[in-house]
Amino acid sequence: MQEPARVRQLDEKICRLICPISAAMVGVCLTGVGLLRVAVAVEHKSTLADDLLSLDAVIFLVATLVSYFALRTQVRNHRLEQVADVAFITAMVLLTIACPLITYSFPL
Template identity: 50%
Template sequence: MDTNNTHKTKCDLNLEEDVSIHIFTASAAMVGVCLTVIGLLRVALTIRGGVTLADDMLALDAFLFLASCILSYFALRTRSSRRMHRVERWADSIFITGLVLMVSVCAIIVYEIV
């Protein structure tokens, strides 16, 4: 019976590590997406003229994804499972906040450019 509890704990730790890896890779990719869209917006605004709040929001969004990426990296590097879980939770919350902001930026882009 003890081996089941030990095995379950190892599985839980592996699952938490998997979540941290996914947050790490996805948030790093999202920083690149934010930078790409900022560049595209700058080109579109130069051609069309005008100012938008979307690129400023995307810059903030890139920093949120960067913070999430760094926190998930630290969650992967820490030895304490309790600390790892806490840091991972922060990374996850910041990542979700960044996604919500990204959707808001999408709505702004759609209704300002059209």
């Protein structure tokens, strides 16, 4: 069964967005890890959030690389686009989970 051209174009646009956004989110996660490390050094209190953000950075990197390779292939590879999409959404969910951990790890 042939996919409509509109659906194919939408998929390619999404893949084109995942690549730069995921790359930027790697930087966000690394910044968060750095700030948490400073807080841990000052407070002498360990937290799960920095470990979660480190894992998150790796998943964002996977999303970046997979979406990049999906864009670079001569023939559109829908499987790579799906993997990039799942990795991006997974990483965003983990980042959202890390937020309350960061917020409530260091009381005022």
